[in-house]
Amino acid sequence: MSSIEKKPVFRDLTAEDPEPEVTEIESLCMNCHANGVTRLLLTRIPHYKNVVIMSFSCEHCGYENNEIQPGGAFAELGVRWKLQVENPIDLNRQVVKSDYTSVKIPEVDFEIPVQSQKGGS
Incomplete structure (x- = not known):
């Protein structure tokens, strides 16, 4: 009988992890319509949430795109x-914020409105 070590789907990303589990998927390049590669890394950001980090690259035309998406459900009211x-x-x-987060510091008249900054790329 063999014992298989069960690892969580979303793992903490640490410098001590020499080989984080990256999934590679062949996918369509939206620039030249040839096949490129999307790399997915499911990880946990401490004090924030689970996220999916995605990186696309096309060896045919050189197009690249990077983004981060939530890896779980959103709270309904925030x-x-x-x-x-x-x-x-x-x-x-x-501060790590989503696209739908606003930041306000009224004392110094500072605001980052909702959807004014894109996470990634």
Whole structure:
């Protein structure tokens, strides 16, 4: 009887993982209509969610496209986060946002509207 190690579908992406599980699929190039290759990586972004990272390349015409898509269901109503900034160090943050997220900092008249930045490429 052999034991097979079950790995989660969405794995944490770490520098210690020498061979992340990438799936390659032959797919149609929307530029020249020849066959190219799409590479898919299913991974988990800590404190965010599961995502599918996709990379397409066509060896015939050189066209490339990269994008990231959610790997799970969206919350119906979304989430609101508030941060009280008391010191400059409080602004030392990295934010991963979807296309449907807005970011507002009224105190400095700063806003990133919904669908104003595309994730990927």
